[in-house]
Amino acid sequence: MSSQASVDLKIHHPQNFRFNSIPDSHDWSDLYDHPSAQPIGLDSVPVIDLNDPNLIYKIRKACAEWGVFLIRNHGIEPELLNRFGSQIHRLFALPVEVKLKVAKTEGTDSGYGGVPISQLFPKFMWYEGFAITTASSVDHAQILWPDDYSSFCEVIEEYKKAIIPLGYRLMHLMLLSLGLTEEEIDNSLIGDSTKIKNAIHLNSYPACPDPDRVVGLAPHTDTGFVTILYHNGVSGLQVLRRKDDIGPARWVTVPVVPNTFVVNICDLMHVLSNGTFHNVVHRSMVSKTNQRLSAAYFFGPQVDVKVGPLSELMGPEQGLPLYRPVTWLELQKLKSTLHDKALQSMKIDGKIEELRKGA
Numbered sequence: 464m465s466s467q468a469s470v471d472l473k474i475h476h477p478q479n480f481r482f483n484s485i486p487d488s489h490d491w492s493d494l495y496d497h498p499s500a501q502p503i504g505l506d507s508v509p510v511i512d513l514n515d516p517n518l519i520y521k522i523r524k525a526c527a528e529w530g531v532f533l534i535r536n537h538g539i540e541p542e543l544l545n546r547f548g549s550q551i552h553r554l555f556a557l558p559v560e561v562k563l564k565v566a567k568t569e570g571t572d573s574g575y576g577g578v579p580i581s582q583l584f585p586k587f588m589w590y591e592g593f594a595i596t597t598a599s600s601v602d603h604a605q606i607l608w609p610d611d612y613s614s615f616c617e618v619i620e621e622y623k624k625a626i627i628p629l630g631y632r633l634m635h636l637m638l639l640s641l642g643l644t645e646e647e648i649d650n651s652l653i654g655d656s657t658k659i660k661n662a663i664h665l666n667s668y669p670a671c672p673d674p675d676r677v678v679g680l681a682p683h684t685d686t687g688f689v690t691i692l693y694h695n696g697v698s699g700l701q702v703l704r705r706k707d708d709i710g711p712a713r714w715v716t717v718p719v720v721p722n723t724f725v726v727n728i729c730d731l732m733h734v735l736s737n738g739t740f741h742n743v744v745h746r747s748m749v750s751k752t753n754q755r756l757s758a759a760y761f762f763g764p765q766v767d768v769k770v771g772p773l774s775e776l777m778g779p780e781q782g783l784p785l786y787r788p789v790t791w792l793e794l795q796k797l798k799s800t801l802h803d804k805a806l807q808s809m810k811i812d813g814k815i816e817e818l819r820k821g822a
C-alpha cells in the first residue's frame with residue numbers, strides 16, 4: 464500500500480459514511496453498469512458438507528465449475544464466530560478520528576484503510592477495512608482501546624488458530640481432488656506453515672441511502688490460493704458466473720446460510736491447477752438498511768516461493784503448462800498495473816514452449 468492510503472482515507476471517510484445522499488466521489492452510476500443479480504434459484508452456489516462421503520468429488524466439481532462454494536460442518540464453533548463478529552462490529556463502530564490513528568501508512572500493509580485495488584478505480588467504494596498481518600494488531604488495538612484491548616486481541620488470536628488449519632485442510636482436499644498423492648502433497652509448496660504469510664482483512668460496508676449507486680467492493684479476483692470468508696449474515700457478496708448452457712455471463716448472489724464460510728478460489732490456485740480451477744470474479748454490494756461486516760482470510764503460498772502449474776499435472780496426455788511461475792508478491796504487483804490482464808501476461812505461448820522442448 465502506498466502513502467496514498469492515508470491521504471485517500473481523509474477524503475474517503477469524511478463523516479463515517481453518514482451521508483443523506485451519495486456524494487459524487489462515491490457515485491458509480493455513470494460509469495458502472497449495475498446489472499441486478501439473479502435471484503437465488505437452481506443455479507446456486509454449491510454448499511459442501513465437509514463430512515460428505517463424496518467430499519473430494521464435490522470439491523473438485525465446485526472448484527472447476529464455480530470457483531466458489533460454501534462449507535458447512537467446518538468445525539469452527541459458532542460461539543467463537545459470534546465473539547469474532549462482535550469485535551469486528553466494535554472496531555468499525557469507533558469514531559473515524561480514532562480509527563484514523565491506526566491508518567495504514569506508506570510501507571505498511573496492516574491497519575485501517577481501503578484496499579489496494581481501490582487505486583484502479585476512479586470512485587471510492589462504500590467500504591472501510593482493517594488489515595491484520597503480524598503481531599501489529601496488538602499495537603493497533605492498544606491505540607484503539609487503551610483500557611481494553613485484550614478482548615480484541617484474544618479473539619483475533621483464537622480465530623487465527625482456528626482458521627489457519629481450515630485453510631490447510633481445504634488446500635489439502637483441493638490437491639487431492641486434482642489427483643495428487645499424500646506424498647506429493649507433503650512435498651508441495653504448502654508444506655512449511657511457518658513461512659506462510661497470514662493476512663486477515665476485516666471489512667465493513669455501512670448501510671447506504673441509495674445502494675444502487677454505490678459499490679461496496681468492485682469486481683476482482685483474489686491473488687492467493689484460497690480465501691475463506693466469514694460474514695455477519697447480511698447478504699451482499701456476488702459472484703460472476705461464466706457464460707454456459709444455462710445462460711450468458713451473469714452475477715449470482717451468494718446465499719446467506721447459517722454456520723457456513725464462503726470459500727473462493729484465487730489466482731494462484733488457478734495457476735497451480737493449470738487452469739482447471741476457476742478463480743472467481745466477485746464483488747460486494749451494499750444494503751440500504753444493514754451494515755455488512757465480513758472477514759477474509761487470505762491463504763497463500765510462502766512468500767519466497769514461485770508458483771507455477773503443478774508438475775504432477777503435466778505430461779504427454781495432460782498437456783503443457785499454461786503459465787510461467789510467479790511469487791505471490793510478484794502477482795500482486797502485476798495486478799496493481801495490469802488488473803484483470805495480469806494472468807494473461809503470465810501465459811506461456813504454447814509454440815515457444817514446444818520449440819524449447821524440441822531444442
Ligand SMILES: C=C1C[C@]23C[C@H]1CC[C@H]2[C@@]12CCC[C@@](C)(C(=O)O1)[C@H]2[C@@H]3C(=O)O
Pocket residue numbers: 572578579580581594662664683684685686687761795
Ligand atoms: C494478502 C493480500 C491479499 C490482498 C492483498 C493483500 C492484502 C489485501 C488483500 C485484498 C483485499 C481486497 C481485494 C484485493 C484484490 C485487494 O486489493 O486487497 C485483495 C488482495 C489480493 O487478493 O491480492
Ligand SMILES: O=C(O)CCC(=O)C(=O)O
Pocket residue numbers: 664666680685692694699700745746747756757758759
Ligand atoms: O466482503 C466480502 O464478502 C468480500 C470481501 C472480499 O472479496 C475480499 O476481501 O477480497
Ligand SMILES: [Fe+2]
Pocket residue numbers: 683684685690745
Ligand atoms: Fe475478494
